[in-house]
Amino acid sequence: MRKCCCCVSVHAGGVLLGLLGVLLAAAELAVLVPYLMGLDPDSSFNPIEGNLDSVFFILEKMVKEAKNATSEVLDSLDYSQEQVKT
Numbered sequence: 001m002r003k004c005c006c007c008v009s010v011h012a013g014g015v016l017l018g019l020l021g022v023l024l025a026a027a028e029l030a031v032l033v034p035y036l037m038g039l040d041p042d043s044s045f046n047p048i049e050g051n052l053d054s055v056f057f058i059l060e061k062m063v064k065e066a067k068n069a070t071s072e073v074l075d076s077l078d079y080s081q082e083q084v085k086t
Contacts (some may be wrong), residue, residue: 031047052085
């Protein structure tokens with residue numbers, strides 16, 4: 001039987017990596033679902049909604065500091081802010 005990392009069989013390693021992938025996807029959904037449901041960030045766990053202004057501030061700052069930033073990029077950033085906040 002083939003071995004992976006000198007002591008774990010290849011089948012067991014595949015199962016472990018599969019379980020790790022499922023756990024990472026579940027962790028991502030745990031953060032995303034409250035935002036998609038529109039829960040209040042003050043009364044429940046909703047880190048995306050609570051930090052949305054900070055994210056857009058950092059994005060806008062990065063775009064303005066970029067050497068090849070055009071007005072189209074800034075306009076698309078403003079449009080995305082309007083769409084997310086509605």
